[in-house]
Amino acid sequence: MTAVPALAVEDLSVEFRTRSGVVKALEHVSFAVGKGETLAIVGESGSGKSVTAYALMGILDPAGRITAGRAVLGGLDLISASASQLADVRGREIAMIFQNPRTALNPIRPVGRQIADVLMRHGNVPRVEAPARAVDLLRAVGITDPARRAKAYPFEMSGGMCQRVMIAIALAARPALLIADEPTTGLDVTTQAVIMDIIAELAGESGMATIFITHDLALAGQRADRVVVMHAGHVVENAATRALIARPSHPYTAELIAATPDSAASLDALASIPGSLPDLRRADLPPCRYSERCPRKVERCDAPLPRPALAEHFVACWNPL
Amino acid sequence: MTRRERAAVATLILKRLLMAVPSLIGVVIVTFLLTRALPGDPAAYFAGPAASKEAVEEVRVKLGLDKSLPEQFVRYVRDLARGDLGTSLTTGQPVVSEIRTRLPASAELTLLGLIVSMGVAVPLGILAATRPGSLIDHACRVVATAGVSLPVFFTGLILVYVFYYLLGWAPAPLGRLDIFFSAPPPVTGFYLMDSLIAGNGELFLASLNQLVLPALTLGIFSLAPIARMTRASMLAVLSSDFVRTARASGLSPFTITVTYAFRNAMLPVVTTLGMVFSFLLGANVLVEKVFAWPGIGSFAVEALIASDFAPVQGFVLTMAVMYVALNLMIDVLYGLIDPRVRIDA
Ligand SMILES: Nc1ncnc2c1ncn2[C@@H]1O[C@H](COP(=O)(O)OP(=O)(O)OP(=O)(O)O)[C@@H](O)[C@H]1O
Numbered sequence: 072m073t074a075v076p077a078l079a080v081e082d083l084s085v086e087f088r089t090r091s092g093v094v095k096a097l098e099h100v101s102f103a104v105g106k107g108e109t110l111a112i113v114g115e116s117g118s119g120k121s122v123t124a125y126a127l128m129g130i131l132d133p134a135g136r137i138t139a140g141r142a143v144l145g146g147l148d149l150i151s152a153s154a155s156q157l158a159d160v161r162g163r164e165i166a167m168i169f170q171n172p173r174t175a176l177n178p179i180r181p182v183g184r185q186i187a188d189v190l191m192r193h194g195n196v197p198r199v200e201a202p203a204r205a206v207d208l209l210r211a212v213g214i215t216d217p218a219r220r221a222k223a224y225p226f227e228m229s230g231g232m233c234q235r236v237m238i239a240i241a242l243a244a245r246p247a248l249l250i251a252d253e254p255t256t257g258l259d260v261t262t263q264a265v266i267m268d269i270i271a272e273l274a275g276e277s278g279m280a281t282i283f284i285t286h287d288l289a290l291a292g293q294r295a296d297r298v299v300v301m302h303a304g305h306v307v308e309n310a311a312t313r314a315l316i317a318r319p320s321h322p323y324t325a326e327l328i329a330a331t332p333d334s335a336a337s338l339d340a341l342a343s344i345p346g347s348l349p350d351l352r353r354a355d356l357p358p359c360r361y362s363e364r365c366p367r368k369v370e371r372c373d374a375p376l377p378r379p380a381l382a383e384h385f386v387a388c389w390n391p392l
Numbered sequence: 393m394t395r396r397e398r399a400a401v402a403t404l405i406l407k408r409l410l411m412a413v414p415s416l417i418g419v420v421i422v423t424f425l426l427t428r429a430l431p432g433d434p435a436a437y438f439a440g441p442a443a444s445k446e447a448v449e450e451v452r453v454k455l456g457l458d459k460s461l462p463e464q465f466v467r468y469v470r471d472l473a474r475g476d477l478g479t480s481l482t483t484g485q486p487v488v489s490e491i492r493t494r495l496p497a498s499a500e501l502t503l504l505g506l507i508v509s510m511g512v513a514v515p516l517g518i519l520a521a522t523r524p525g526s527l528i529d530h531a532c533r534v535v536a537t538a539g540v541s542l543p544v545f546f547t548g549l550i551l552v553y554v555f556y557y558l559l560g561w562a563p564a565p566l567g568r569l570d571i572f573f574s575a576p577p578p579v580t581g582f583y584l585m586d587s588l589i590a591g592n593g594e595l596f597l598a599s600l601n602q603l604v605l606p607a608l609t610l611g612i613f614s615l616a617p618i619a620r621m622t623r624a625s626m627l628a629v630l631s632s633d634f635v636r637t638a639r640a641s642g643l644s645p646f647t648i649t650v651t652y653a654f655r656n657a658m659l660p661v662v663t664t665l666g667m668v669f670s671f672l673l674g675a676n677v678l679v680e681k682v683f684a685w686p687g688i689g690s691f692a693v694e695a696l697i698a699s700d701f702a703p704v705q706g707f708v709l710t711m712a713v714m715y716v717a718l719n720l721m722i723d724v725l726y727g728l729i730d731p732r733v734r735i736d737a
């Protein structure tokens with residue numbers, strides 16, 4: 072990690088108010104990403120990976136509320152920033168690409184126009200130059216015949232092609248941080264690798280930090296410098312990739328690695344981890360939300376967890392491996 | 393639009409026109425049978441109460457009603473093919489010329505009503521969807537509920553009572569123009585347009601004056617479905633993935649709401665418009681009665697009461713053709729908004 076991280080998240084907590092109760096979706100989430108670094112967030116479905124990303128982007132559902140925390144990006148705290156400050160940062164300093172690229176694009180607007188919209192908003196690009204610049208961006212993400220493709224609609228393109236367009240939109244304003252939320256889910260294996268290569272290459276060129284959200288621990292192991300493991304809205308472990316894979320400290324991480332024996336399996340096949348995520352609406356959630364599934368539970372586990380400091384290798388566990 | 397897309401739209405129109413042919417044939421048959429099934433004997437009616445049996449029979453032969461049903465049908469279709477819809481027995485006028493003067497009266501009223509209600513309902517639905525739980529959202533819900541529960545003749549009567557009788561702001565509900573004015577030379581048949589074409593501002597205002605209350609009545613009637621559909625469809629689009637992308641890219645709220653969300657949300661609204669328009673065609677009959685509007689609806693009702701076949705047939709056929717034309721227009725509009733339609737077509 073470099074001295075001044077691109078993004079430092081501290082103590083981030085998010086709740087959703089729903090009819091059936093308050094969902095404590097995130098609690099005391101902390102991590103940092105250095106400039107040019109790739110951080111992977113892994114965890115099973117419902118662990119709060121997307122909510123973390125949305126909270127940072129300021130695009131949480133109206134039902135969601137950030138109850139605590141800081142997220143400092145280039146000297147600005149995204150959590151306490153005013154709406155107008157955020158509006159300038161979003162898409163310019165911090166950008167995001169999503170799962171399901173086909174639905175993530177406006178179905179009735181040519182893709183070139185969608186890129187041009189972002190360029191005109193953030194890139195100081197005059198209206199007349201925007202279409203040409205959009206074509207340049209399409210070329211940069213490896214789309215052949217970009218001038219013709221710019222006039223196409225998303226439904227005329229393959230999923231991989233749409234994801235390239237998404238990357239072009241996200242990188243249009245040369246952001247300092249890119250959040251990629253399961254960018255390759257639903258794409259075939261070859262396309263997955265190509266998409267990841269494009270992101271890595273463009274990030275490397277500009278020194279951009281990347282947060283890469285995935286189910287796939289094996290993929291995270293190949294692509295990330297650091298890995299944050301999330302479980303039920305908590306960060307349970309945060310370490311350099313090599314250290315985490317070689318010597319996991321949290322029982323949950325160990326289970327994850329055991330459940331991903333070869334690099335082909337993904338966390339979707341998590342049936343082998345006993346128990347399921349606790350209901351996040353419960354009033355009596357234990358301090359460690361993994362304790363009810365944990366084979367290494369000790370008496371101390373009922374005490375409040377160690378707070379996620381920005382340690383080199385952090386483990387939220389009283390009885391680590 | 394590229395050339396390929398324009399060709400696709402043209403194909404779409406052609407396809408829809410061909411698809412309409414069977415329904416139009418069906419309408420021709422059904423109207424024929426239906427008018428024959430009307431209660432009452434038109435021959436007796438037109439011969440008058442004092443007529444002798446022979447006189448009634450004479451009228452029957454003159455009307456062709458002594459022939460068998462198939463024979464009558466063949467005659468009817470042959471006349472139709474010549475553009476002859478028969479003659480109204482009550483007015484003695486050819487039905488075609490009656491419809492030609494009365495259809496624009498109804499169309500002008502209906503279109504204005506639709507414009508009024510869209511002008512209110514669409515912004516209302518958008519604002520309600522972008523501010524859920526706010527005052528305007530509740531207002532939208534009240535409108536949507538109240539609108540469906542108010543019968544259209546009741547709204548019309550209330551408006552007349554308040555704005556004509558109590559306040560005296562509106563003119564007497566007696567047709568398209570005050571008796572002191574004469575109609576503009578017909579070009580479109582719409583008095584508002586024709587008076588402008590004739591350069592007669594006074595006449596324009598006079599006909600607008602007459603139009604306000606009946607158009608408002610129809611507008612209130614169609615407010616509810618349009619507002620409800622706009623709100624629902626905006627809500628759905630605002631929570632869709634591509635709007636989330638637009639937000640994450642930091643696009644301005646205006647661009648997100650109008651360029652990204654609204655254009656997509658328009659698609660179901662356009663479909664609703666078609667439905668609303670056909671409701672309005674029905675509501676017209678009542679509104680025209682309340683405001684003594686010389687439209688096609690009141691014409692049909694009077695003919696129906698008099699067991700006058702030809703105008704009723706003419707009315708139903710006109711409505712069917714209007715309905716087909718309307719759906720065609722909606723398909724084209726849909727194709728203009730949605731590239732998926734014009735490219736897949
Ligand atoms: N709008 C919402 N209203 C209520 N609860 C929500 C909402 N959005 C997310 N949650 C809850 O927050 C928790 C975390 O969800 P999140 O989408 O972040 O999971 P995830 O880790 O991204 O899962 P996946 O891998 O399936 O994408 C879940 O328990 C979910 O039920």
Ligand SMILES: [Mg+2]
Binds near residue numbers: 120122
């Ligand atoms: Mg997710």
